[in-house]
Structures are given as C-alpha cells and as structure tokens.
Amino acid sequence: MTQPIAHLKARAQNEASRFPALLARAEHLAGTVLLGEHGRRRAGMGDDFWQYRPLRAGDSLRDIDWRRSARGDEQFVREREWQIAQSVQLWVDAGASMRFASADHLPQKDDRAQLVALAVSILLLRGGERVGLTGGYLPPQRGDAQIMRLAQHLSEESPDDYAPPAAQGLIPHARAVFLSDCLGDIDAMKAALTKAADRGQRGVLMMVLDPAEESFPYRGRTLFQSIGGSLQFETLKASDLRERYLERLAARKDELSQLCRLTGWQFFVHHTDQTAQSALLWIYRALDGAHG
Numbered sequence: 001m002t003q004p005i006a007h008l009k010a011r012a013q014n015e016a017s018r019f020p021a022l023l024a025r026a027e028h029l030a031g032t033v034l035l036g037e038h039g040r041r042r043a044g045m046g047d048d049f050w051q052y053r054p055l056r057a058g059d060s061l062r063d064i065d066w067r068r069s070a071r072g073d074e075q076f077v078r079e080r081e082w083q084i085a086q087s088v089q090l091w092v093d094a095g096a097s098m099r100f101a102s103a104d105h106l107p108q109k110d111d112r113a114q115l116v117a118l119a120v121s122i123l124l125l126r127g128g129e130r131v132g133l134t135g136g137y138l139p140p141q142r143g144d145a146q147i148m149r150l151a152q153h154l155s156e157e158s159p160d161d162y163a164p165p166a167a168q169g170l171i172p173h174a175r176a177v178f179l180s181d182c183l184g185d186i187d188a189m190k191a192a193l194t195k196a197a198d199r200g201q202r203g204v205l206m207m208v209l210d211p212a213e214e215s216f217p218y219r220g221r222t223l224f225q226s227i228g229g230s231l232q233f234e235t236l237k238a239s240d241l242r243e244r245y246l247e248r249l250a251a252r253k254d255e256l257s258q259l260c261r262l263t264g265w266q267f268f269v270h271h272t273d274q275t276a277q278s279a280l281l282w283i284y285r286a287l288d289g290a291h292g
Helices: 002-031 081-085 109-126 144-154 186-198 211-215 238-263 276-289
Strands: 049-054 076-080 087-092 130-133 175-180 202-209 222-225 232-235 266-271
Touching (some): 002 109, 002 144, 002 276, 087 109, 087 144, 109 130, 109 202, 175 186, 175 276, 186 202, 202 211, 232 238, 266 276
Parallel strands (some): 087 130, 087 175, 175 202, 202 266
Antiparallel strands (some): 049 076, 222 232
C-alpha cells in the first residue's frame, strides 16, 4: 500500500514543480506579442442587461445587484452583454497521446498546447477579459490570481490515450479555444462544437501535431504503441502503411475543417517544430474574428 501512495506523492510533486516553469515560459511568450489592448471594454458599448447569476469567488461586491439579491438568501450579480462577450473558455487535451515527441529536441504536444493556452490567457486577462476552462472546473474570471489557477489545471494529465473535449459549462455567446491533436474519437469533437454553436459560442480549434505524425517517416520493422499503452501494433514494413496513414490524416483534417466552418469556428494545424509564437499569434488574432 505504501508503494502506490509514494508513487502518487512523487507524481503530484512532479506536476506541481511544472507550474512555476510553465508560468515563467508563458509570461515570456506573451511578452513577445505586442498587439495592443484586446476586447470590448469601451464606454457605452454593449451595456444591455443579459442575465443574473450567483456571486462567484473573484467577483467585486460592487457588481452585486442588491435588489435581486434581497429576494432570497443568495447574492446575485447583474451581468451585461459586454461581460459575456469578454468571457473566453479554454480546453486543452490532457490525453496521453498529447505526451508524444518524436525527437529529443522537440517539445511534447501537451507542453506546446499548455504553453500557448496559458500565454493567450495572460494576454486576454491583461486586456480585461475573463478567462476560464470548459467543463465547469474553473469559471471565467479576471485577475492575475486566475493565471496561477489556469497553470495548475492545465498541467493535469489524463491516463486515457485520448481525452474527449470537456463540453460542460459552456457559456452562451462567449468564445472558446480548443487545443488538441484531434486524433481521438471525432464524434466527441463534433458533439462539443455543435453544442457550443447551439449556445451561440464561437471559437478556434488548433490541431497540434508532431512533425513525425505529419510525415510518417517510419521504415522497416516498427512497433507502434500508444503513450497510454492501450494500443499496440507491430509491422515488418512500416513504409507500406504510409500512404494509407496520410490519406486518413488528410481526411481527418478535412472533416475538422468542415466541422469548424459549419459551426462558425476557425481551424488551424500547428506543428511542434514551428515556433510557439506563431501558434499564439494565430489564436490571438483568430479570437478577434470570433467576436461577431
């Protein structure tokens, strides 16, 4: 019994040690992007009342609607349209397939996705927007404290080879950023983006791939094994699989691209041998197009 506990403790310590390093790198990456103030915080715009919602941690007491709150024991905030428009929700694939890198000089896919997601969060938060996660784990909030919360949640891993998008708690008419290798069950991605579209939520989907997953450079006898260990396949002539693999990958990209067009999202493929800054710039600029 002591061995599993010790293993869990060591893993927890290892994951916790990643927060400061990830945060420092994300701060540096965000600092390289100078795109000016983002968002819709302009006097007189979008002041229409949207909804009441319960008071959450991080809300200012000045936002409480005391008349509505006086009807019961719970305190409510009067949320306006521009506040909804300034909410951005993130989902970063935590599946084991994201922990793949084909070479030592390349980052793992999850490292690149987490870094870019946290960097864009820093830019958005400092532009006055609210940022959180899908799934109801971390509601959108403002402030520097939210950056640390995001770093902690984004560093979490799933033991499953492929993790479906967390589509719970999607905020109507907000925006979203999904980062994944998109190699899992595509029906789960379809369901998530369709649900988001039904709620008037628009966003961006970035497919993060290792260059080897794009080119399939394998030859001869090769053992293919999923990072999570649930899948395994051995072949004597890996090169014979290349054409069929590339066809299936192209079909997956086409299907995702069409799905995004139908739901009003934007789709982009990023390779881990490209710079993190290029991915950050694309997401940050694409979010401007998700306002409308």
